[in-house]
Amino acid sequence: MSNITTNIRMYKLEELGDCFLVTFSDDSKDYNVMIDCGSYWNRNDSPKKFKRIVKNIQETIGNNASLDLVVATHQHNDHMSGFMHAKNAFTSLGMEQVVLSWLDDETDPEAIAIAEEHGKVMNKLRNIKGIIDKKKGGFAETVKSSLSQLVDERTFKTDNSLTGQATQFLKSVGKQPIKYLSPGDILDLPGYDKDKVRIHILGPPKDSKSLKSKNPRKKESFHTRLHDLSIAIDDIKEVLDTGHADKHFPFNKKYRQYPHKKDKNDKVFSHQSTKTIFKEYIDKKYDWKRIDHDWLSSVNRFALHLNGYTNNTSLVLAFELVESGKVLLFVGDAQAGNWRSWETVPWKDDNKKMNLEEMMGKTVFYKVGHHGSHNATIKPTLDLMTHKDLVAFIPVDKRDPNISSRKIPWKMPAKNLYKELKKKTKGRIARMDEGKIKYSSNNWPRGSFKEHELYVEYRIKE
Structure with missing residues (x-):
């Protein structure tokens, strides 16, 4: 026994x-x-x-x-x-x-093949982290936290x-x-x-x-x-590869609006209103409204994945x-x-x-x-x-x-x-x-x- x-x-x-x-x-x-x-x-x-x-x-x-x-x-x-x-x-x-x-x-x-694939993605995340490290605000801090834990290990x-x-x-x-x-x-x-x-x-x-x-x-x-x-890894890799939004993100061309063009409701955007909007958009005091880097939220999800x-x-x-x-x-x-x-x-x-x-x-x-x-x-x-x-x-x-x-x-x-x-x-x-x-x-x-x-x-x- x-x-x-x-x-x-x-x-x-x-x-x-x-x-x-x-x-x-x-x-x-x-x-x-x-x-x-x-x-x-x-x-x-x-x-x-x-x-x-x-x-x-x-x-x-x-x-x-x-x-x-x-x-x-x-x-x-x-x-x-x-x-x-x-x-x-x-x-x-x-x-x-x-x-x-x-x-x-x-x-x-x-193991070598997996390591090489993983290493390429990690390098892209490091590049993205370099962009985000210059940003301030709640969203940026959230993404920094996820990337810091991942990129540093x-x-x-x-x-x-x-x-x-x-x-x-x-x-x-x-x-x-x-x-x-x-x-x-x-x-x-x-x-x-x-x-x-x-x-x-x-x-x-x-x-x-x-x-x-x-x-x-x-x-x-x-x-x-x-x-x-599970998240769409291929789509997020495309974001990381190109540095801009892919087909599932709001800056794809099919989602954009241009002055002097009709939308589906037959409305026309005037040139003057576009100038006013643009002027306000680049004004630093309205920086909190800017969304041009919001596609980076996908990086946070990718880092977690x-x-x-x-x-x-x-x-x-x-x-x-x-x-x-x-x-x-x-x-x-x-x-x-x-x-x-x-x-x-x-x-x-x-x-x-x-x-x-x-x-x-x-x-x-x-x-x-x-x-x-x-x-x-x-x-x-x-x-x-x-x-x-x-x-x-x-x-x-x-x-x-x-x-x-x-x-x-x-x-x-x-x-x-x-x-x-x-x-x-x-x-x-x-x-x-x-x-x-x-x-x-x-x-x-x-x-x-x-x-x-x-x-x-x-x-x-x-």
Whole structure:
């Protein structure tokens, strides 16, 4: 009979971000896995915060121990920036094995092609940002905010951004050669009893269509009004390519009005009235009325889409506790297309093959995707999570400015998804900001939950 104990620790970041330490323990060895380490805003106090976390990890695993496995799910600040904020501390701590997604492999032809395509679009966004940075006003500030978060963390391509630096650091710091994982890979924990824990890789998908499909379809979302919110990427690329409005925007020729020409109501615009309008239009005191750059609102939508596309490239890991069959699911920020692709994962070891329904049915721990956003957990797959011991951890903090201060705040966690998670887990939900949530039928196993000023932790005893 197995005597393995699993501790899952979620560090409190006081903003949006992911930082998890998972420890598998038996009579002979502790095996320590770190999954992501980053925060969204990266303020002046961020280095101090992450150094404190690394110090806590060292105290937990022992002064002579190092991290056995480090996973970075995808290249976003809120999952990777901590590796740079506490680079020296992580170097001292040590990492035995680092794993990244196949998309981070600079020798993979498919990854290279995606990186080049992505890089071209990013360069266009940088040019657009240069235009917008000179603008003032509410609209301009909104677009600047979206572009700053995206442009400063160029996905797939390594540059001087925090994520770029973190990727290069992780590629070089491990004692063992780095591994790039693809859907269908099955990984035994190096140096640990292979009959106790194995890792099934579900995503990111290899096909471009799934990678680009970030929004849930009808009946895939718990928020029916928000399903299928995809934007016309080709149209917005045209805006970025040409620098002016395309056929769907109001400056297309067919929408323009000219003096001395009749409109459809047989009205004629006089030359004098046109001169008066033009004079007022260029007057600086009426600058607030000008709309000639309103087409740039499409850039904001495009930036948000590209940001979601990066989330969809998340490495997805299902840790199987072999003897009991229980599964721990870590999805990064995977969105709809990534989730959908799990049904057809090409497993590379038929002897260990586990179908999706079976895997989800055995899931006892779910790290909720993308801080509980509406499009990062699709309904059909969550419906398969039927285990009586299911627990959910949500790395969310309501004090984050995206949630607390925006005119249109991010809905994290999304209301209907949160309601469903409460029902599925019988209230066994933990958050960074609230710890163990209050729930009328809370039935956590005795001694399974621990809260510390730095983290919340859940223990699974076999």
